[in-house]
Amino acid sequence: MMVWIQYTLIFWLRCVSLIALLLFGCIAYSQQQKTILTLSKQSPALFKSYKFFIQQVEDKRKEPGAGMGKVIVFGKELPMTLPGAAEKELFLYWSFAAPKNKDTYLPLYITVKDFQINEKRVAPNKVTGEIKLSVTFRWYRNMQPVELTNYQTSANYIRPEQDFDYEKLAGQLLNQSLIHFNKWMTSNAGKSSALARNLLLVFKEITIPGQSDTVFYDPKRPLVWSDFKGQSSRPGSRYAAAVFTSFGYEGKSYPKGDDLVVEIGLKIFMVKSMSWGRPDAHNTTTLRHEQLHFDVTRIVVERFKERLKKAELTIEDFDSEIQYQFLEAFREMNTEQENYDGETGHGINGSAQAGWDRKISAEIEAIYSMQ
Helix, strand or coil: CHHHHHHHHHHHHHHHHHHHHHHHHHHHHHHCCCEECCCCCCCCCCCCCCCEEEEEEEECCCCCCCEEEEEEECCEEEEEECCCCHHHHHHHHHHHHCCCCCCCCEEEEEEEEEEEEEEEEEECCEEEEEEEEEEEEEEEECCEEEEEEEEEEEEEEEECCCCCCHHHHHHHHHHHHHHHHHHHHHHHCCCCHHHCCEEEEEEEECCCCCCCCEEECCCCCCCCHHHCCCCCCCCCCCCCEECCEEEEEEEEEEEECCEEEEEEEEEEEEEHHHCEECHHHCCHHHHHHHHHHHHHHHHHHHHHHHHHHHCCCCCCCCHHHHHHHHHHHHHHHHHHHHHHHHHHCCCCCHHHHHHHHHHHHHHHHHHHHHC
16 A cells, blocks of 8 residues: 555656646747847947947836837747847947047937837738837936937838848837937037037127217226216215216127037126216316226126136036126125225225225236236
8 A cells, every 4th residue: 555655656746747847848938939139239330420429328118128029920929029128238239339439529328218119910921010219319417417319210111921130120220310319419519508518708898889878997098077977966965076887797608619608798887977076076186086986896897707717607507606696796896895985085085095096006907917
């Protein structure tokens, strides 16, 4: 009885092993029921000249991974896949076509939105298919993404039920995507701020000829009493004269080569209709005091320029920093003018006036000697 039981156990163990072997064989067989799309690297490179390299590829398809769709093989519908994950396979393919040759090249990030092949058997020995590709291109500047352009295409085909060169078809679409970007980059170089690598700050002093009510600052053209067109005396005013000086700026930006040029046009001016002097005070001493008010405004503008040169201006947001520094300079101008009048007693304190004259004259001379 014991012998029969042992024999029965051995028999069942063999049956279980046979079932497991058959099951494993079915699984292995089912795993082989797919088509592998191998992307052979293109040689020579696609471009005679290019200024970018592939930094990263991201698979953002609805179903990321190695899957590519379904194709017809010997009358059967089988899944098509890449040898590995799409991010890896496409990076290897594209980076071979556009390798990193120089550090100055643009590091390009490619996001794959769609890349698939799907076929249908519509009749005996007749298969229809469609291949799609949709990608976007960007890069990162100062850790911020900069969107550049996109490429989307598809192709429909009809083929007989026989071996088909899927690799050639897919390669054509992948190559065209990089060709598209290369053309876009070439045509937009020096035209699109998205491609700018650096910010270049440029200053210009604006003077507008023929402005009857405005005197623009010029070290070679000091103020004269005829510039003071306002009411000769103000009710309740105990001062001999007053000059209205101020400054403003106009900003514009444009790409130039690899730079984004930020041009700041500065206006430093005196308004005649808001400036006045009593007739009995029309002397060189009083006029010199008012001229130094104008000089103070010019000095503050130079400090404004120096602060902007040191500021961390970015291509993404330079305007807000410029506006902030402008407001700071405007406050400084008002404070400096008050200090000047306070220490000189509005020009009455001769020794203090002489000290300010030496100080301001030296700063004005330094500004224009550097220019």
